[in-house]
Amino acid sequence: MPLIPLFAPLEHLKQTPAAPIKRWWARQSPQRQDRFAVLAPLAAVVLFLVAILSAFAYLRLEEVAREREAVNRDVEYTQQRLRLRLLEQQEQLMRFAREISSREISHADFATRGEALVNLFPEVQALTWIDEHAKVRVSYHTASAAPQFHLSKGDFVKANDTHTNYEMARDLLLPIYSTPKAQPDQSAVLQLHLPLIDKARFKGDLLIEYSIDAIYRYGVPQELTSKYALSFHDAAGNLLAGATVSESQLKRHLLPWSSPVNTHEMPLSPVGNGMTVRGLAYRTSLGVIGSGLFWLVMVLSAITAWLLLANWGHTRKRIKAQDALVQETAFRRAMESSMLTGMRALDMQGRITYVNNAFCRMTGWAEEELVGKTAPFPYWPDEDFDILKMRLREEIEGRIQPGGIQFRVKRKDDSLFDARLYVSPLIDAFGQQTGWMTSMTDITEPNRVRDQLAASHERFTTVLEALDASISVAPLGSDELLFANKLYRLWFGTQAGGHLQLVEEAGVPSPVASDETKDAVDAFAGLPTDQLSDKETESAEVYLGSLGRWLEVRTRYLSWVDGRLAQMVIATDITARRVAEEQSEIQAERAQTSSRLITMGEMASSVAHELNQPLTAINNYCNGMVSRIKADQITKEELLGALEKTARQAFRAGQIIQRIRSFVKRSEPNRTIANVDALVSEAVELAEIELRRRNVKLTQYVAPGMPSLLVDPILIEQVLLNLLKNAAESVDTAQRPTAQRIVKLSVAPAEVSGKRVIEFMVSDSGGGIAPEVMTRLYEAFYSTKAEGMGIGLSLCRSIVESHLGWMKAENIYNGEVITGCCFTFWIPIADPLSATPTKRSEPHTLQVAP
Structure with a gap:
């Protein structure tokens, strides 16, 4: 059994998990290494793309689900908002119907209230009062109401959907909404029938016509219409209002991988009857990538980067020697090719030794066609040979200015362009000059722009001078x-x-310079001159x-x-305009004085009668005193009493004459702080003469504690006198009985369009104003009286407008019968801080109330 060295386990422990991979890679041939180095990054990139596509598919499904929930939620919100809006309007209209059924609103007031409701609810375009016999009593339509649904006074409701809904409201005694239907060439209309009930009895029907387009415009939130295609549809699915796109059209334009169309539809309450609101959404957005996908992308990106870096290192070792050989040549060639300035080198004899690509592109001549050429060069224009030879001689001699020279260059296609040349000595590596280096730039476009700027400046200067x-x-x-x-x-x-x-x-x-700005810095530095x-x-x-x-x-x-x-x-010289304005003011003042004289002329007989009474009384008192003095039948006390009565009658006659003189006296307009009570009393004192002559009674009301006005008292008295005189003439012309021969004058403070004003109202019981006369009421020299001049009301309106006021006239009705006319004008109340008397008032242009 062989012995195992003691150091073997230590070497085994030193081995890392990557050691087998390194040994396997070392055993591969360089060709196989190159193959793996190329395939490995490709495999990593493919795996990376697969992971990204999978992540996007998952996110797309999540976004579609969230968008479907958002569509359902927003359509339900739109339906609830429309429902609350219609219910609120229905409550207001039912209150109006109860007032009609309880006879609190007359025919004349119906149009006024109808106009107010239409202004309050822009969806409403018509209101019609139908009685229990299906006959239209009164109707109010807006200008945008559909003509096919108009019902005029006296018409009977025809046997159509309107009549069916009318009978249903009569039978059920409940509000009834019509069933809207889409028409090809007509705007859809929604009808609401509100029964008029008086003590549990059906007294008629209040028909309200809604514009479905207006309901959509004012009821659907704008932030939802920018996200979805919201629309209203009838029971058959036809479009009533809004914008929608069919799913078939969307499928033709959507790509195979785009998100599906999300739509949601709900019935519109309380309308019902098949009318629905539909929301269509087809835009989706990418969500946020989850943390797992994020780390997956990071790992794959790291693997790809590591493999690409390894491949780059391996390739770098192979081409390092080649880079060292061609680096200098490639660098210089790249510089020459990337330059936009044309470069040309000449030797000391003026022969071309080098041109770069930019020079060849500018002239159109190839490099081999230029190198080695001497003057004249191919790019010289024929007509400039002499000048360019002289310039070339100066260039070779080094006498060219640092700013360069400008000349024309001929391209190979014989077209010309402007160029500028800059010349510098060409020095070799040993410090010797071997020629001249010339840089050329195309200045055709700068010259064209400079010429255009010069022409534009000349035109601008010509216009300003003229x-x-x-x-x-x-x-x-x-x-x-x-x-x-x-x-x-x-x-x-x-x-x-x-x-x-x-x-x-x-x-x-003008700004005042301070001591702090005495240095070289502009005193106005820091001002926002870019916004001036x-x-x-x-x-x-x-x-x-x-x-x-x-x-x-x-x-x-x-x-x-x-x-x-x-x-x-x-x-700008406006002398002619100022002269014309002054002449116009003088003519207006003369017209006002003439109007007062005419008025006094018309009242001459009445004034004579008015003066006759105090004069007759004076005569009687004097004759009586003379007779009793001659008969010695009067005491001192009786004589003093008779003399006091005579003096009072004489003072009364003097007051009448003084009032008439001050009224007709021609004077410049003079605005002062005037007391309204005194102003009205003086005008009434003059008008009572005409009123007594025509046997007309005047009733007046002046509110207590009236504020002062900044006006010309004579002009305002002229307006009041003219209106009271016209009112008396109207009553007299209408031949009213004695009890109805009344003219009313009312003066009280009011507030119109946020302004504090004094309202002057003169109403009579005459025959009113005809409609054709109403349109020309304030037209100069137009009058309905045979002896009238037609300047009275025109001047009245001009006087009121010159005081920053406005004026209107309207007939007074009792049912459908005209029982009189009412003229009203308003004068703004003077501001106590800014109200100062002025000798002459500037003309103003105001919008006259209708």
């Missing part, structure tokens, strides 16, 4: 003028004084006495080409 506005640009904090067009130079010269004068006259505040172009332009109208012109001055800040903060001023 403008009829003065344009100037100057830096902030400096008297330098950066730019000025022709008109500026004509007005102000070439200095920045005119620019600064315009800025000062326009009231634009987005700032709105400031505008002002100024008058320059030196020019005798009105100018509209617009200023804005900009970042100049050198980065400095500058200010541009554009001044």
Whole structure:
């Protein structure tokens, strides 16, 4: 039995698990090693791809399941939201139906309430009141309502689906929704029938028509429509509203490995009747890879990297010697081939000894066609031979400027391009000059861009010089003028004084430089000049006495080409426009004065009658006192009493005359803080003369504690007097009985569109305004009276709008009968902090209330 050395177990313990693999690899031939080195990375990469595909397939299935749950959840949420929205609207409409059945709403109020409900619920496009005999009593339709469903007043509900639903609501006394059906060329409509019940009796039906497109637009959340194709369908599955894509169309566009289409459909409650909401989702996204797959990818990636590194190391040893031999040549050749600049070498006699690929690409000539050539070279244009020979002589003599020279180059196809040459001496390894190295770049495109920029600048300058506005640009904090067009130079010269004068006259505040900015740093450093172009332009109208012109001055800040903060001023001559505006204001004032004179002329007989009473009383008192004094039948006390009565009558006559004189006196508009009570009382005092002449009673209400107004009292009195006079004429023309000959004046504070205003309302019991007259009511020189001039209401409206107010007129109805007319105008309440009297009011443009 042989003896085992004692050190054998120690050597066995030193062996690692990788030792057999190393011995097996050492026994392989180099060819087999190369084969395994190539196949092993390929096998690892294939295994890696299989693992990745498996992981993606697993994640895809998980994503499809999660997306299906999300579709079901979002469609159920959409259905619940639509249900709550329709139920809320149904409750509001049922409350409206109860008011109709309890006779709390008249026909005239139905349209007003219907318009309010349509504005509140944009899905509703029509409301119709149908009585118990299936006859339409009143109907309100929006402009977007489908014409095929219109029901007019007096129509009977025809024997169709509407009539069927009407009978069902009458029999069940419950709200009934119609069954919507998709029409090929018509928008789908959903009808809701609400029975009108009065003491358990059927009194009619309130028909509400919904636009299914509007229900979809306002009821479906926008965040869901961006994720799914949500749509409404009828009982037959036809599309009512929304966007959807059929599964057959999706299958034609989906790839075999894309996720399947997930869809979910639910009935729309409380509508029912086969109407469903359907959600379609076909977009999926990849989820997060699980930890097991992540580590699997990491292990496979490590194996692939290790095998590739081993293969790279083995290959590197084999080509190391070859790399050492060709490295220098390959490097230099790569540099020559990658250069975009054309390189050309000349010897001391001017012969071409070398050209690179870029030079050949530029000229189109091959290397063998250029090397060894002397002047004239093939790429010289024929017409430039003399100039280029001289340039070549200067190049060989070393007299070329460092900035290079520019010349034209002819390609092999006889086309020309611009080039720039830079010349430097060619020094060999021993420090001797063996020739000249020339670099050439194509500058055709830069020249073209430079020419275009020059032409664009010329056009821009031509346009600015031809403008009829003065344009100037100057830096902030400096008297330098950066730019000025022709008109500026004509007005102000070439200095920045005119620019600064315009800025000062326009009231634009200038920054004040501090002591901290006296160094070389710009005082305006740090300002956001990159956002200056987005700032709105400031505008002002100024008058320059030196020019005798009105100018509209617009200023804005900009970042100049050198980065400095500058200010541009554009001044436009508006003298002609200002003169026209002033003439227009003078004509308007004359028209207002003429209107007051005309009004007084029309009231002349009434004024004479009004003055006759105090004058007659004065005459009677004087005659009586004379008779009793002559008969010596009067005491001192009786004489004093008679004289006091005479004085009161004379004071009354003087007041009437003074009021008329102040009303018709021509004066400039003068806005002051006016007391509303005094203003109304003075207007009523003048109007009562006309009212008494026409036997019309005036009832007025002025709310207590009225705030003051910043107005011209005479102009507002003119508006009130004109409206009261027109109201009296309307009552008199309508021949109303004595008890109904009434004009009402109401003045009270109100709030309209968030503004605090004073509301003046003048209503009469006359014949109202015809519809064809209502459209031309405020048109100048249009009147329905034979002797009318047609400027009264037009001036009234202009006066109200000049006080930042608005005015409207509407007829008063009792059922379907017109019982009068109501004119209302609103004047904004003066702000106590900013209300200061002004001599002249600027014109304003306001939107007049309908």
